[in-house]
Amino acid sequence: VLVGACFFVFVGAEVGIGGWIYTYAIKQNLATETSAAYLTSGFWGAFTLGRLIAIPISSKLRPQAMLLTDILGAALSIGLILLFPTSLTVVWIGTLGAGLFIASMFATLLTFVESRVYLTARTTGWFFVGSSLGGMTIPWIIGQLFESAGPQMTMVVVFVDLTLALLFFLTLLKYAPVWAPYKKEA
Numbered sequence: 001v002l003v004g005a006c007f008f009v010f011v012g013a014e015v016g017i018g019g020w021i022y023t024y025a026i027k028q029n030l031a032t033e034t035s036a037a038y039l040t041s042g043f044w045g046a047f048t049l050g051r052l053i054a055i056p057i058s059s060k061l062r063p064q065a066m067l068l069t070d071i072l073g074a075a076l077s078i079g080l081i082l083l084f085p086t087s088l089t090v091v092w093i094g095t096l097g098a099g100l101f102i103a104s105m106f107a108t109l110l111t112f113v114e115s116r117v118y119l120t121a122r123t124t125g126w127f128f129v130g131s132s133l134g135g136m137t138i139p140w141i142i143g144q145l146f147e148s149a150g151p152q153m154t155m156v157v158v159f160v161d162l163t164l165a166l167l168f169f170l171t172l173l174k175y176a177p178v179w180a181p182y183k184k185e186a
Contacts, residue, residue: 002172003113004130009165010105011131012138013074013158017098018043019139020146020154027151030088039095046096050103058104063112066104067169073101075162081155098158105165106131116176 022040025031031039058066077097084090110127117123138161145153 006168007131008134012134015135016138024154043099046099047103050100054104070101078159
């Protein structure tokens with residue numbers, strides 16, 4: 001359940017920012033339609049670059065260190081946007097940073113879980129249920145709050161989502177023992 005919750009918030013953050021950054025930039029009067037589209041492309045480009053960069057990094061860092069860095073980096077990136085919501089430069093920096101850090105969360109969590117849980121098709125299926133629900137729910141929540149409370153709720157929801165990701169992951173670290181076949185010899 002805890003791993004499914006992690007997948008829920010990870011994918012929710014990814015789809016939430018990727019799906020709403022365009023509308024956020026337009027409604028905050030930060031960008032024209034064209035430059036807002038570039039901002040969206042920038043997020044997905046940084047996301048792609050983050051996935052490529054994560055490959056060599058993953059051979060040097062343990063999954064838990066990588067996930068912690070990803071969650072904190074993404075939260076810091078969104079936090080910057082929350083602190084300076086009227087600065088297009090900061091929105092660009094935050095959006096690109098979020099894309100870079102969010103990129104490797106999904107794959108790294110799978111790697112991390114392999115060392116903690118005996119994976120079956122059934123358990124893996126539940127992970128994908130969690131991620132699918134996050135990909136639908138978080139953008140929906142953003143949409144509901146966007147209309148009633150304003151565009152700044154996009155970043156608030158994503159930041160809260162990443163805070164939950166940190167809490168879920170720290171709880172997972174504490175309570176999920178290392179699976180015996182993967183324990184390293186001292």
